[in-house]
Amino acid sequence: MSYVAKVDELACSAHGDCEAVAPGVFRVSDVAEVVGTADLDVLREAAQACPASAISVVDTDTGEQIYP
Numbered sequence: 001m002s003y004v005a006k007v008d009e010l011a012c013s014a015h016g017d018c019e020a021v022a023p024g025v026f027r028v029s030d031v032a033e034v035v036g037t038a039d040l041d042v043l044r045e046a047a048q049a050c051p052a053s054a055i056s057v058v059d060t061d062t063g064e065q066i067y068p
Contacts, residue, residue, distance in 0.1 A: 014032065017051060
């Protein structure tokens, strides 16, 4: 299985917590941008760290939203 993070750009406040947790996955300027991928645990931790709850994690094989 593989997973991808998705950022709701309208909800993102560019706090940068996701980039601090997963710098290879996120880059933050005006909003967070997904620039890579990681295993599910890292993606979930980064999504949970977002104070704006702007990050979701999706299973690329099924399209199922895994988090939140």
